[in-house]
Amino acid sequence: MTPQRFTRFAAIDWSGAKGNRHRGIAVGLCEAGSAAPVLVRPPGGIWSRAGVLDWVRDQAASDTLIGFDFSFAPPWIERGAYLPGLPAPDSARAFWRWIDATCDDADLGAASFLERHRGSHFYLGAADGAKADFLHFRRCEARYNANGGGKPSTVYDAIGAAQVAKASFAGMRLLRHLGEQMPVWPFDPAPRSGGCVVEIYTTIAARAAGLRKGLSKLRDRDALDTALAVFGSHPHDPATFTQGRASPIPIYDDHATDALLTAAWLRANAHRAELWSPAPLTPHIAQTEGWTFGVT
Template sequence: MIPTHFTRFAAIDWSGAKGARHPGIALALCETGAAAPTLVSPPRGVWSRADILHWLRDQAETPLLVGFDFSFAPPYVERGAYLPGEAAPTTARAFWGYVDAHAPDADLGAASFLESRRGTHFYLGAADGTKADFLHFRRCEAHHNAAGFGKPSTVYDAIGAAQVAKASFAGMRLLHHLAPAIPVWPIDPAPHTGACVVEIYTTIAARAAGVRKGRSKLRDAAALDTALATLGSRAHTPLARYTDHATDAILTAAWLRANAARTDFWHPSALTPQIARTEGWTFGIT
């Protein structure tokens, strides 16, 4: 069985940056049909992570499928632990609470969690040792890579523009505070009423929309409309600024709407109960 009740679809381009307001966060929303997703205006000019948390809580009883572009948990299966040698929990949901309890950063940030463990669990620069020693991956990432879709990122690599570590650990804090309002698939079973949160990878949406490898970012109106049309969406309302964050959110919300009823996305062949409760899975990796 798969959930079939969703009529609203949102994608959130996330940020793990320090501070309390984050231009890197964008939220796009659409409903059943062909109208293009639109950006949701933040309540105070620029989104905070706490604002996103409050917005989600307000949507809990609505038929909303919402995707976040961060890793919902670190790798566990590969080494039998999230942080080998540290007395951390052994399930994703318990680990979210552990991160939250050990990260006093403002606005659900988690940079201090990584910085206090640099060289032990996280790579933040050459002083931490050999980078290759930190490259551990979840099963969904390994599965995606084996299928020829490119080299994945790991949440243990916290340096560089492409790193996903800071955003992911900040996201884990949000997921901890979101409970029990909205289930998080596949850590929780997919619901048949109300909202649901899934992990997304914006590059999957870009490829499905015909955006060539190496050109995943859309920075103008024409390119965005061409990609949206491939996903069955009408043209978007022009934006004041075409940032990667805004276009990623808009395109991925349209992709989520177009693919929300795919059985293979809700039942990936390689997803096991152990993987579901420890690492989660990216919606769209089959």
């Protein structure tokens, strides 16, 4: 089934940082049509991960497609286990529960888990050995690389500005708490009504908008509008409104522009059958590793 009935599209730029509030989180939202995406105003002015979870739950009954920019599961196919040597389950939903049970970090964080297993499973610096020994990838990431997209980060690498490892494991805790309240594709079939959560990679939207490798970040008004226009979107208004609440863009940072552009990309591409049924996606991959929406 190709879900063509979504009427709202959200993209969430995520963060695995320690603490309770995170300036690295941004939520972009657009309606069906061509109006520009807007930023959702966070409660208290800065998003918490728990606040994002509450917001997503509130969308469950609406026809909203929600994309999160983190890896929904570690690689399994490559080594036949998520974390060889640890008693981790062999399916994604069970793994989410296991990770959540082992973490007591604030605000659904998971940094302590990575730190406890650094060197054996996660690379946090030169003291952990050769970084190449930690570079394991999911099948969707291998596919993306084979198609010329470049090599994405791995959830076992906790070094660098992106911090994809901390973000992803924190995100898995959120998915565990989301539970059965909203389907998570492809672990669940795309629903015929209501909301749905998918994994996104904001770089896919940037490439589709014509931004070159290494130059995929938008940091001014004109660049954002040029990129939005590729997806049939009207120019954005820096003083936008969501549900009647002012949500201005105080600064054109990567988080805000990534969320806005990717929301517009989701709206323009959610109808494409091949994105919901990519050829390499087997039932086993769907239940263990998942898939990034947009990788074919």
